[in-house]
Amino acid sequence: MYQINQERDNLVISKLTNQFGDAILDHELLTDMLCLTVQKGSLQNIMLFLHNDHELQYNFLTSLCGAHYPETNRLGVIYHLHSFANNHRIRIKTSTELEKPYISTITSIWPAANWQERETYDFFGIIFDGHPNLKRILNVDEMTSFPLRKDFPLEDQTREDKDDSMFGR
Amino acid sequence: MVQKKFNTGYWAKDIVSTEEPKEYNTLNVGPTHPATHGVFQNVMLMDGEFIVSTEQTIGYIHRAFEKIAEHRPFYQITPLTDRLNYCSAPLNNMGWHMTVEKLLGIETPKRVDYLRIIVMELARIADHLICNTVIGVDSGALTGFTYLFQDREFIYEIYEEICGSRLTTNMGRIGGFERNFSPKAWEKIRHFLKSYPKNLKEFENLLMRNRIFMDRTINVGAFSAERALAYGFTGPNLRACGVDYDVRVMNPYSSYNEFEFDVPIGQSGDTYDRFMVRQEEMWQSLRIIEQAVAKLDQMDDKETYFAPDPRFVLPPKEKVYNNMEALIWHFKIVMGETDIPPGEVYHSIEAANGELGFYLVSDGGRTPSRLHFRRPCFIYYQAYPEMVIGNMLSDAVLTMSSMNVIAGELDA
Amino acid sequence: MTQIITKPNVVEAPEGISGEGYFLTSLDKAVGLARKNSLWPLPFATSCCGIEFMATMAATYDLARFGSERLSFSPRQSDLLMVMGTIAKKMTPVLREVYIQMAEPKWVIAVGACASSGGIFDTYSVLQGIDRIIPVDVYVPGCPPRPEQIISGILKIQDLVGNESLRRRNSEAYNELLGKYNIE
Numbered sequence: 113m114y115q116i117n118q119e120r121d122n123l124v125i126s127k128l129t130n131q132f133g134d135a136i137l138d139h140e141l142l143t144d145m146l147c148l149t150v151q152k153g154s155l156q157n158i159m160l161f162l163h164n165d166h167e168l169q170y171n172f173l174t175s176l177c178g179a180h181y182p183e184t185n186r187l188g189v190i191y192h193l194h195s196f197a198n199n200h201r202i203r204i205k206t207s208t209e210l211e212k213p214y215i216s217t218i219t220s221i222w223p224a225a226n227w228q229e230r231e232t233y234d235f236f237g238i239i240f241d242g243h244p245n246l247k248r249i250l251n252v253d254e255m256t257s258f259p260l261r262k263d264f265p266l267e268d269q270t271r272e273d274k275d276d277s278m279f280g281r
Numbered sequence: 282m283v284q285k286k287f288n289t290g291y292w293a294k295d296i297v298s299t300e301e302p303k304e305y306n307t308l309n310v311g312p313t314h315p316a317t318h319g320v321f322q323n324v325m326l327m328d329g330e331f332i333v334s335t336e337q338t339i340g341y342i343h344r345a346f347e348k349i350a351e352h353r354p355f356y357q358i359t360p361l362t363d364r365l366n367y368c369s370a371p372l373n374n375m376g377w378h379m380t381v382e383k384l385l386g387i388e389t390p391k392r393v394d395y396l397r398i399i400v401m402e403l404a405r406i407a408d409h410l411i412c413n414t415v416i417g418v419d420s421g422a423l424t425g426f427t428y429l430f431q432d433r434e435f436i437y438e439i440y441e442e443i444c445g446s447r448l449t450t451n452m453g454r455i456g457g458f459e460r461n462f463s464p465k466a467w468e469k470i471r472h473f474l475k476s477y478p479k480n481l482k483e484f485e486n487l488l489m490r491n492r493i494f495m496d497r498t499i500n501v502g503a504f505s506a507e508r509a510l511a512y513g514f515t516g517p518n519l520r521a522c523g524v525d526y527d528v529r530v531m532n533p534y535s536s537y538n539e540f541e542f543d544v545p546i547g548q549s550g551d552t553y554d555r556f557m558v559r560q561e562e563m564w565q566s567l568r569i570i571e572q573a574v575a576k577l578d579q580m581d582d583k584e585t586y587f588a589p590d591p592r593f594v595l596p597p598k599e600k601v602y603n604n605m606e607a608l609i610w611h612f613k614i615v616m617g618e619t620d621i622p623p624g625e626v627y628h629s630i631e632a633a634n635g636e637l638g639f640y641l642v643s644d645g646g647r648t649p650s651r652l653h654f655r656r657p658c659f660i661y662y663q664a665y666p667e668m669v670i671g672n673m674l675s676d677a678v679l680t681m682s683s684m685n686v687i688a689g690e691l692d693a
Numbered sequence: 694m695t696q697i698i699t700k701p702n703v704v705e706a707p708e709g710i711s712g713e714g715y716f717l718t719s720l721d722k723a724v725g726l727a728r729k730n731s732l733w734p735l736p737f738a739t740s741c742c743g744i745e746f747m748a749t750m751a752a753t754y755d756l757a758r759f760g761s762e763r764l765s766f767s768p769r770q771s772d773l774l775m776v777m778g779t780i781a782k783k784m785t786p787v788l789r790e791v792y793i794q795m796a797e798p799k800w801v802i803a804v805g806a807c808a809s810s811g812g813i814f815d816t817y818s819v820l821q822g823i824d825r826i827i828p829v830d831v832y833v834p835g836c837p838p839r840p841e842q843i844i845s846g847i848l849k850i851q852d853l854v855g856n857e858s859l860r861r862r863n864s865e866a867y868n869e870l871l872g873k874y875n876i877e
Contacts, residue, residue, distance in 0.1 A: 114383065142625040143383060173513055174629070175638055175660075177653035190640065192627055192655075196510075196524075199531055203627065224513030227663045235347070250340035250692055251818060252783050259348060259817055266345070266352050268817050312787055313737060315766040320739050320784065341784045342739050345816040360813065367741040411744075430751035437748075448745055448837050689740045692781075 114144040120200045121146040124168060132158060147203040155206050156216040162193060162202075163221050169197045173218070176228040178236035182262045185210045187238050191218075208238065217243040235260035305333055308674070312341045316678040318415060319688035321662075323677075330673050335666045343692045350652040354617020355381055355455065356593075358652070363449035365654060366690040369408035369633040370450045371400045371440065379534055380628040380639040381455045382588070384621065392585045393457040394536035395573045399470065400443065400452065401535075401630075402566040402573075406477070407436045408633030409517075409559040409566075412685040416556055417488055419682045420497045425484045432477050439473060442466035456594055457587025474571060481563060489560070498553040502668045502680030509550060512664040515657050516635025517558045518684060522550030528631040539576075542569050552676075552683040559685075592619055617647055634658055634685055658690040704730055721859050728772070728798070729855040730760040732847070735771035737791060739778030742805035742837040746777050749840040759847055768794040773850060774827075777837075779807040780820045792827045793876060797862050800854060801829045802846050806836040828870055 124146060128136050135154035140147055150158055162170040174192040181188060188207040194200070208215055217240040218225045229240045230249040237258035240246055248255065257264055311322035320341035326333040346365070350358050362373040375397050382389065389397075410433050414426040437447045442465050444452040453459065462470075488494045504514075509522040519526055527544045529537040545561035547554025587594050595614055600607035613619060623645040629638035638655030661684065668684075669677040707726055709718030738746055749756050756762065765771035768791045780788055792801070803823050806812030809832045811821035823829060830853055833846035861867055871877070 145627055147625070172510060174636065175640065175653065175655035177640060177651075179642070179651050190653075192638070192640065196526060196531075201532075201627070203625075222513065223511050224660055224663070227659065231659075248340075250343040252340075259345065262351075264348075264817075266348050266817065267815050268819075268821065271821060312784065313791065319743075340781070341787070342779050342781050343783065343818045344779055344781065344814045345818050349814070349816060364741055367744055411747075427752045430748065431753055434748065434751075434753045447839060449741055 116141065116144055117200055120198060121202075124148075124162075124200075124202060127165065127168065128158065128161070131161060142203070145201055145203050147205060149205045149207075152206045152208050152215050155204075156218060156221075158204070159191070159218050159221055162204075168195060170195045170202070172196055173222040173224050174201065176218075176225055176232065178232040178238055178260070180236060180261045181207070187213050187236050189215055189232060189238060213238045214241055215239070216241045219243055234258070237261070303328060312338070316419065316681070318682055319686060319691070321686065321688065321691070323665075325674070325677075327674070330675075332669050332672055332674060332677055334670060335677075337662070337665060339662070340692050342688050344689075346654065346693045347652055350649055352648060354619075354647050355621060355649070356614070356617045358649075359453075360449065360451050362654075363451055364689050365656065365693065366408070366632060366634060366637075366658070366687045367448060368411050368687060369404040370448065371404040371452045372408075372630065372632045373637060374450060374452045375401055375535070376628070376630040376632065376637050377639060378453055378455050379630065380626060380641055381621075383628050384624050384626045384641060384643060385455075385590075385592075387456050387588050387590050387593075389457060389535075389588045390582075390585045391536060392577065392580060392582055393587065395577050396458060396462065396586065397453070397535050398537065398540070398573045399570050402569045403436050403439060403470075403473075405566050405633050406563050407433050408685075409563050412633075412682070413556055413559050413563075414484070415682050416498070416552070416679065417494075419679050420494055422488065422491075422494065425487055429480060429484055432473075432480055435469070435473055435476075439466060439469045442469055454587065454593060454595075456590050457585075459595075461584065461586045470570070470574065474567065474574070478564075478567060481560075485560060489557075495553065497676075498556060498679060498683070499551060500549065501552045501672065501676045502683065503549045503551040504664065504668055505550065508664070508667065509661075512667075513660040514635070514664070515661070516631065516633070517562060518550075518555060518635065518661055520545065521547035521554035521558045523548055528629055528636050532629070534628070534630060540569050540572050552679050555683040620645060620647060621649075629655065632657065634687065634690065635661065654693055656690045656693055658686050659693070662686050662691055724859060725855040725857060729851040732759075732761045732773045732800075732850070732854065733763050733765040733771045734761050734773040734775050734847075735765050735768055735791070735795070737774060737776045737788065739780065739784065740807070742777035742808070745837040745840060746775070746804070746843060749843045754840040754844065756844065756847065759844065759851070761847060768792075769796060771795060772799060772854075774799065774801045775804055776801065776808040776823050777804040779812070779814055780823055781818050782820055783818075785820055785826055788823065789826050789876075798854075798857070800831075800850055801827060802831045802833065802850055803829045804833045804843055804846065805838055806834060809834065812836055827874060827876075 125139050132154055135151045136148060138149040162168055170193040172194040174194045176191050179188040186207045187210055188205055191204040193202050215238055217229060227249060229243055232238050233246055234248045234250050306327045308325045308327050311317045312320045322338040323335050325335045346361050349361060359374055359377055362377045363370040365373050410429055414429050417425040440450050441447060442463055444450050504522055506522040506524050509519050523546050525544050525546050530544060542565045545558050547558050596607040596610055601611045621643045623643050625642050627638060627640045629636045635657030640653040641649055642651040644650040669680055707718050707722035709716055736746055774792060803809045808823050811819050831846050831849045833842050835842050
């Protein structure tokens, strides 16, 4: 149904562990994609390496999104990279504490990350160090909370017309 | 290679004297403006009729899809995907079903794959048709829009035969379709394959070598392949810049690898190229549908329309009415009370605007713990300032409509 | 489809007294008749319903048959505000401003579930129905409504327009209604 390129996966793992050593915390194969967990401090260098290395050539940032892990009280950022030359995709994950949500930006490598980082900031409150214009993008500027964190309720809390007894809650 | 007709950038310098300090005007376009086809705001700094810089504001229909998705069972996320790119809802539906199938490891039968391909390519035609006719409208040719919209109506009719709905289709189920295609649907698909090429050809004759249209679009909003890749362009907009990236070919899904079709590319990435790439893709889509219909005709099996996975396939109605277990099972599926095994998956399809990706994380519950939509519009629209700076305002309008930015997908 | 209509439809005359060379009716009715058959809609299309509105305007359904072929994108020169699609909270002040800019008499039609009640988007970012910020005359259900439904909504509005008293816009009750929405 889907293809797994074991050879390439191993190449990426060996190259990255050679270069960065302990900064690569974990690697596993999730369904069909290699997923690497990295330390947030070396994120920018790892990304630059993946982008510039002549053998790997991860030239395309497919997507960038955030995540909230309430059980560990951490915020994560998930990157999907795609190498057009080798037709290979990988996923990079990094995370930071909820109290100090700072992660370095990758807008200097891929301008495509600009709005996606702004969106992630808007949703999760992750501050991307070095981002040229980090402000809210989808929600109104006056908003103070970060809506995609798990503790934020989905429904509008100022509604008065919804009678709980009629909705069975 | 098409020669440059006139370069508006140089024009600006020639006309406005550069000696004195310039006075710029601020122009607000949007959020509701007839030229934007959706709700985006652009605050432009204008040097006469030329754009010096532009500041984009989006989020005017932010509906919090990702937040809703965390509170809905997997079944009930399909209606949300409808409303992402509402011009081609079935494409998004199929993409979402395939994502869940990948997570669950469901293998769909060949017949389902082919049926899906027919629906997806019809949706692609419907989407490109709107985009290209609207480019016509913005350059002053309303005729194409009123004529070709009848064919879009016909595609709607086919959708109606398949799933009962026109625009936001909520088509298909996890593992296949909710019902087999009716004989009337087949009749209409075959009729469409016969009637549409004639109309499309007529539309092409109207615009393709039309002097006015060419002057308005060639070299307007051109973009280089390197910048397009850096900005994360995908789909027709990237192909117009000359990069032959197509998810259907690079990471084939739903048996696309069995089909014969070309991936058209442009040269300079201008508005004309984007128009032409979309135009050619419609022809290719017709080709794919024809092949799929032929393949299905050759198949002995005419009944299979879902994967035999009891977790997601509703039991037959007679059983539901007469059998207790079947009724309970039906209820569980419809109410979304099926637990999904934990896992992480990324699946992408070639939607009408580019790579539509679903990043799905399940923690073993009934709802996803995280679902991220990679919306192609959202990613490539950020390059708009770079594409229009130095151009005239009227060209910026054409560039916008040729990029096919859909507000629902942009803001999610 | 190929049938060509050569005899145009003419609206029926209102009640009145007619004789040779003259026709008498009340001013209300004459004005109502004129207004209802020449509505200038302002399409405030934000999302999916806007595409169905495009279908309504296009050849198959052809809204022009009902005297509304002239879309007015300027709020100053329009009679009917058609709100189609989700209105997010970020959009709220824009919609309100558009409504305030429209000249009297003006009517509002909420097309689709989102504009009427927020629809399936019961979230922190979506306005739960436009009737929270502006008065609405007709609601069209559906997600999105079919073009037939949108046309039916327009016909309902035409009934309202045709039967409206000329003094309604100056009345106490009307000012009270606007006051409820803090519109002067």
